[in-house]
Amino acid sequence: MRRMVVTVACGVALLSSALVAHHATAVFDLGKRLTLTGTVTEWFWANPHCLLRFDVKNDNGEMMHWVAETQAPPNMTPFGWSKQSFAVGDQVVVTLEPVKNGQPLGRILQVKLPDGKTLVAGNGLPPSGGDTRP
Amino acid sequence: MNPGLGIRDSGFVRTYIGAGFSRPAITAIAIVTLLSPVLLGQQGFRRTPGAVYDRDFPGKKSGPAPRRDISGIWEFANGGAEGIQADGAKAIPSDGKPEHELPFTPEGRKAFTNNKPTYGFTQVPSALTNDPMPGCDPQGFPRIVLHNAHHEQILQTTTQVVILYQFNKKWRSIWTDGRKLPSNPEVPAWDIKGSPPPEARFWGYSVGRWTDDYTFVADSNGFDDRTWLDNAGRPHSDALHIIETYHRVDADHLEKTITIDDPKYYTRPWVALDKMPYRLQSASLEIPEQECVPSETAKYNQLFANPAANK
Numbered sequence: 001m002r003r004m005v006v007t008v009a010c011g012v013a014l015l016s017s018a019l020v021a022h023h024a025t026a027v028f029d030l031g032k033r034l035t036l037t038g039t040v041t042e043w044f045w046a047n048p049h050c051l052l053r054f055d056v057k058n059d060n061g062e063m064m065h066w067v068a069e070t071q072a073p074p075n076m077t078p079f080g081w082s083k084q085s086f087a088v089g090d091q092v093v094v095t096l097e098p099v100k101n102g103q104p105l106g107r108i109l110q111v112k113l114p115d116g117k118t119l120v121a122g123n124g125l126p127p128s129g130g131d132t133r134p
Numbered sequence: 135m136n137p138g139l140g141i142r143d144s145g146f147v148r149t150y151i152g153a154g155f156s157r158p159a160i161t162a163i164a165i166v167t168l169l170s171p172v173l174l175g176q177q178g179f180r181r182t183p184g185a186v187y188d189r190d191f192p193g194k195k196s197g198p199a200p201r202r203d204i205s206g207i208w209e210f211a212n213g214g215a216e217g218i219q220a221d222g223a224k225a226i227p228s229d230g231k232p233e234h235e236l237p238f239t240p241e242g243r244k245a246f247t248n249n250k251p252t253y254g255f256t257q258v259p260s261a262l263t264n265d266p267m268p269g270c271d272p273q274g275f276p277r278i279v280l281h282n283a284h285h286e287q288i289l290q291t292t293t294q295v296v297i298l299y300q301f302n303k304k305w306r307s308i309w310t311d312g313r314k315l316p317s318n319p320e321v322p323a324w325d326i327k328g329s330p331p332p333e334a335r336f337w338g339y340s341v342g343r344w345t346d347d348y349t350f351v352a353d354s355n356g357f358d359d360r361t362w363l364d365n366a367g368r369p370h371s372d373a374l375h376i377i378e379t380y381h382r383v384d385a386d387h388l389e390k391t392i393t394i395d396d397p398k399y400y401t402r403p404w405v406a407l408d409k410m411p412y413r414l415q416s417a418s419l420e421i422p423e424q425e426c427v428p429s430e431t432a433k434y435n436q437l438f439a440n441p442a443a444n445k
Binding site: 044046048053072073075077079101103105122 | 181182214215257259260268300423425434444
């Protein structure tokens with residue numbers, strides 16, 4: 001596989017239906033995975049979903065602005081997430097499931113932080129999770 | 135893949151979707167395969183900081199149940215995720231399985247078809263929903279316990295059992311002073327001098343009684359039919375009657391059962407929560423704050439829900 005600034009890891013069908021049974025699936029490209037390296041521009045700790053906004057530079061040097069959601073704060077806190085999880089300018093590696101329509105949007109599976117620690121979305125993703133939208 | 139999104143098309147995406155599995159495709163499969171157990175291991179258990187769960191006390195037998203007492207701060211005994219119920223009422227989710235088909239009347243089925251939930255078997259993208267809750271309209275009862283349910287604190291007075299719910303800091307009074315439910319659920323009102331004028335309510339009218347020393351049963355009616363029963367868009371009419379049973383199993387456990395009885399929309403009563411187990415928490419446990427905030431919802435819709443739903 002060629003070296004890429006952004007590594008695309010895509011796989012489908014091997015995740016059991018149980019994995020995806022408890023989360024809104026209408027807009028997501030189920031089973032697809034993207035791993036993106038980028039710079040945080042905002043961490044929106046809010047209902048019905050938290051949003052991580054970050055910029056990703058592609059091979060051509062173009063900057064793309066991504067928005068990725070998690071579940072609501074009370075459902076992220078048990079997995080170690082908080083309002084202080086990210087600061088503007090943090091370099092992060094985000095693994096997400098993108099939306100179907102090609103927009104730079106997705107739901108977060110996990111995020112590798114600048115200090116090397118990883119925050120896992122827990123119930124937020126195909127690991128059968130749950131919705132928390134009000 | 136769209137290179138314009140900052141993702142370079144390596145070729146293996148196309149390959150994988152195609153009929154043949156190339157080496158990179160097999161690599162992708164391997165990655166996902168290896169990742170799956172990790173993800174599975176992460177997803178199962180949700181612990182609210184400070185809360186305790188049955189798994190914290192393996193093999194420990196609880197003491198006897200106190201008599202006529204369901205007060206305290208309660209959390210799902212098997213982890214906080216138990217209450218999310220994203221795809222509808224836990225005992226009978228909207229998943230397309232024949233055994234989970236609800237006994238709709240024609241009128242009830244029509245109402246269900248008109249509802250556009252973002253979860254469950256009939257889900258639509260967020261931008262197309264008519265779910266009242268994303269706009270922060272009241273979820274009402276019983277949705278407060280059939281979707282996004284979290285901690286509850288139960289208080290008992292000489293005339294009421296009061297339940298405080300985490301989500302949106304809502305509360306209900308279940309009267310135990312001997313009053314009767316409104317006799318006409320379509321024009322509900324307490325038959326008590328000085329009560330407010332008749333009106334249907336998001337939270338209904340509730341009365342309760344002890345059927346034995348360890349079982350408290352509440353009946354409710356007089357509901358505003360704008361609310362949904364659960365997150366999967368199950369509807370109810372103004373004839374909705376709910377039976378709510380709390381059984382104090384022992385010192386540490388409480389089981390809750392919710393039965394939906396709505397003759398306009400369902401041909402027979404059905405159980406939405408079936409002996410859902412709760413565990414008693416420390417009296418000093420701080421219940422987290424979780425509010426539906428209209429301005430935050432608007433920002434979420436603008437940045438995510440609407441562009442995600444565009445074709």
